[in-house]
Structure formats: structure tokens, C-alpha cells
Amino acid sequence: MAQFRDQAFVRELVQWIRFSKKDLLARRDGLNAASMELPYAPAAVGKFILNHFATPEGEAKKCEKLIRGSSGLILFIAGSNDKPSWVNVGRSFERVALKATALNIKHAHLNMPCEVLEIRKKLQQHLGLENEHPLLLIRIGYAKPRPKSLRRPVDDVLLQS
Numbered sequence: 339m340a341q342f343r344d345q346a347f348v349r350e351l352v353q354w355i356r357f358s359k360k361d362l363l364a365r366r367d368g369l370n371a372a373s374m375e376l377p378y379a380p381a382a383v384g385k386f387i388l389n390h391f392a393t394p395e396g397e398a399k400k401c402e403k404l405i406r407g408s409s410g411l412i413l414f415i416a417g418s419n420d421k422p423s424w425v426n427v428g429r430s431f432e433r434v435a436l437k438a439t440a441l442n443i444k445h446a447h448l449n450m451p452c453e454v455l456e457i458r459k460k461l462q463q464h465l466g467l468e469n470e471h472p473l474l475l476i477r478i479g480y481a482k483p484r485p486k487s488l489r490r491p492v493d494d495v496l497l498q499s
């Protein structure tokens with residue numbers, strides 16, 4: 339709810355959603371609308387709908403339903419909150435994601451409580467963590483495959499000298 343009350347957050351999120359197939363194929367990044375159970379629409383229509391109809395309460399309800407429908411949650415906790423720890427949390431996440439996928443277990447990010455500092459602190463206190471930082475939350479379970487969010491080939495994003 340905190341994030342959906344934050345205009346800057348919503349603006350950034352909307353910029354990353356590929357609302358139409360045309361955008362998805364042209365950009366090959368961000369979030370495919372179909373992965374998020376949104377119908378494809380011209381980008382301007384999709385942006386308008388999200389900007390005007392996604393309420394904090396509605397989004398919170400959607401998240402609650404997703405949590406209740408998941409078999410489990412996995413929280414990645416780092417010993418410190420610095421750049422090497424962020425990279426290591428990412429590496430741990432990738433290992434879990436690959437292993438889960440190999441076992442036909444689906445995963446999705448549910449990272450909102452870690453992204454808002456005040457709420458991360460509440461989570462930290464709730465779990466009795468003192469000097470450890472909950473940095474990434476995902477949900478897992480068995481589910482039907484969703485359409486993929488496309489990514490660019492590695493050669494398009496790496497420069498070699």
C-alpha cells in the first residue's frame with residue numbers, strides 16, 4: 339500500500355510494463371503484461387488504466403490472495419547491507435530460482451516489504467533480527483506456466499574490447 343501511494347514508484351513501475359505485444363518485441367525487457375495476468379492493450383491505454391485504477395487497497399488485496407495461494411515464502415537475509423551483500427543475495431536468489439525451476443516449482447517476486455525501508459525495519463523486528471537485513475522475498479509453489487517476459491540476447495548488452 340505504501341508503494342502504491344507513492345506516485346514516483348507507480349510512475350517507474352508503469353514504465354517497465356510492456357503493455358502491447360509490439361512494445362514487448364521491440365524492447366525485450368521489463369514485465370510482459372501477460373505475465374502479470376493483464377490483457378495486451380495499446381501502451382497508452384494500459385498506462386491510463388494502471389495510473390487511474392490501481393488502488394493501494396486493490397493491490398494489497400491482490401498480494402494477499404497471491405500469498406495465500408502460494409505454498410511457501412522464501413526470505414533472503416544478508417549479514418550486512420552493502421553492495422557485496424546485494425550481489426550475493428542476487429547470486430543466492432539465482433541459484434534458488436534455477437533449482438526450483440529444475441524441480442518444476444514456480445517462483446515470483448514479492449519483494450515489496452523489503453523495498454520500503456520503514457517496512458523492512460518492521461519485518462526485521464518481527465523476525466527478531468538485529469544486525470541482519472531481510473533483502474529479498476519471493477513466493478514459491480506449483481503453478482501453470484505464465485508467458486515469459488522477454489530478455490535481450492547477451493551480445494546486445496555486453497561490450498567487448
Ligand SMILES: Cc1cc2nc3c(=O)[nH]c(=O)nc-3n(C[C@H](O)[C@H](O)[C@H](O)COP(=O)(O)O)c2cc1C
Nearest residue numbers: 368369370373374446447448449450453486487489
Ligand atoms: C512478471 C514479473 C514480475 C516481477 N515482479 C517483481 C516484483 O514484484 N518485485 C521485484 O522486486 N521484482 C519483480 N520482478 C523483477 C525481477 O526482480 C527480475 O525479473 C529478476 O530478478 C530476474 O532478473 P532479470 O529479469 O533481469 O533476468 C518481476 C519480473 C517479472 C518478469
